[in-house]
Amino acid sequence: MCTVTRTKGDSMGRLYDDCTAIQHHIEQQGLDVFRTRGELAMRCGFLITLVKPDDPDDPQKIKALEDAAKELLGLSL
């Protein structure tokens, strides 16, 4: 189980931060990048590769992404 420390505030860019944290985790663990991000996308319902820094923080998306990351990667965001 890994824990990610945030670098930005919660009001803006949190979704992007989560996606970045997940990307780092995948690279650190040496996982298949496309496959792992694809599995996460299928679970959370949106493509994390399309998340931009200025995307609004949709609470539902954040929750879905955090749940998927915890379930699939054991990663607490």
Next chain:
Amino acid sequence: MNFSIRFKLLTGVVLMNLLGGIITMVYLHQSYSGGVADDATRSLVRENATWVAMQQYGADKLGSVTDPKGAAAFVAEMHKITGANYGLLIEKTALNPTTYAAQRQAAGLADNYNSGSGPYVLVAMTDESASDFKFNPPPDKIPDNGKLVGVKNGACSRLCHGSVTGEGDYWGVTWSKKPGVTEADGVVPVTVDGQRIGVLYSIQNFSPQADAARASIVRTLVVIGITLLIATLVIGWMIDSWVFQRLNKMTATMEDLSVRVAGGDFDAHFEPDETNDEIGEFEKFFARFMDLVSATLKSLSK
């Protein structure tokens, strides 16, 4: 129960072939039974011709059919010619009880005029027991060529014929009480001076014909069974390799590519196989659709 389509389809093929095998078996059995009955009927016609000739030309030598001594000579001669066993049944109304008793006594036989419950007196018989020659319908009701009473089948199985009791006037095909012995019972009319006065009941051993027919049906069933088994295996293999193995491969590839595209691999491309059948057409469609989605996502990700 949530079975896969593959399981349900293959089970259906097996069940349909089994059903076909059972229907074939029933049809062959019917054909076999009919063949034995036809053989018996033809034999009966020959017996009747022999009997008519004997009555016509043998009366002077053998005597009268109403006389126990003459009747015994008739049935013994018929047995010698045809090999069947016979019982000569004469209507009670055609016999004088006193004369008949005297004739029986002269032949060294007990009077049997009042034996049995039917309309006939068993005047003479060959080897079988008297209880085997039971017959009640009047001789007027019997066709000129005779009629088959029934077949005691010892070549088939108790399962097929055990339910037929062998009771009644004409009892069809029943299971033989003698192991391995098949017999056909029949009657031909006995006519004296143009008047029917009784019947000649015959019991013909049909075991060789019935055994040969059974051997033939078993051979046919084995061939059909092997054919159906091969057909089941071939059809099962065709369905599995032509449909399900390709579907499995296709869905596994589609799933993997879809996930990879969702993960950002927008250069992933689905390569359809070169077939033009239903699966091949769908693969081509999916490849085009994947290319479209990948291109769209690629432009969005920039």
